[in-house]
Amino acid sequence: MDLSTLIRKNILNLKPYSCARDEFKGEASIFIDANESPFDTSINRYPDPLQKELKEVIAKIKNIPSENIFLGNGSDEPIDLAYRVFCEPGIDNVTAIDPTYGMYKVCADINNIEYRNVTLSNEYHLRSEKILEKVDNNTKIIWICSPNNPTGNLLDENEITKILNSFNGIVIIDEAYIDFAQQDSWITKLPNFKNLIVLQTLSKAWGCAAIRLGMAFASNEIINVLNKVKYPYNINILTQQQALIQLSKIEKTKENISYILQQREILSNELKHISIVEKVYKSDSNFLLVKVKNANATYNYLAQNGIIVRNRNNITLCDNCLRITIGLAHENEKLIASLKTFAANC
């Protein structure tokens, strides 16, 4: 696969903005090159445009070289950048599964890229041959979200491999929830696939949704082109500092993950015994997709009692489904109590 044929011509030829921090590399004591304020407010200097220190920490945790890491303002940034790098507006298209995470379509619409999708099987399985049938010469990206949002399940490894092997474009696997799944990340397969981008985030298992830090892992060639197109200082210093602090708490994070997994098991079992619950789908993430008799009525009842879940009733294959994030034990207990009261009065 020749990546340069997948990259838009204007991006391939782009001479990126060269910032002061890029031009000089080395030791110095006086920095009067960037028109910053010389007065120390602790935030008067521009941050590292390539976030080297942070990437080295992530590289160790993820067991991948720094040069294969891109950091963005949430996962949203690499999602949007993928369109801007690979897809020619009004000409190219992408293919995704349905239902899945909403940002792939929003970013397609913003960038004026045709968005094609293929409905998952009734059991929420990926059907690689149906995806590949949608592909033509202008299909540049296939989006795969695994574990998938809102269905919660991991998608089959063999089906994904078939797509990676047959598709002459970029395959993006969004692993926002991988820390809650009993399966290795696709990061381990990056050396085998030059067209693979894996997305992860600090927003879920790492508990850092507020700082906005998304990660993309890919071949050095893909990382370089993402760096060329991003805003020069896309990750601010406060985010870089907080991320370093949170990433140092690996043991605590592992503890929190196993807490969530235990609660997921408890909540899932409790839900199955409530009369208005029709089905609790298997989850590899930090939420449960739950089919109830009447999603709108259940949603409204819970909201009146101060409990907000996500109503997915109008989404493909999710009729009467609620998406419920695993909370703390006392929150989950309140949810169960509330649902039991509602069921008793139905």
Ligand SMILES: *Cc1c(COP(=O)(O)O)cnc(C)c1O
């Ligand atoms: C929550 C979520 C993300 C995370 O997005 P951030 O911008 O990193 O907060 C990414 N992908 C999916 C599928 C998600 O559900």
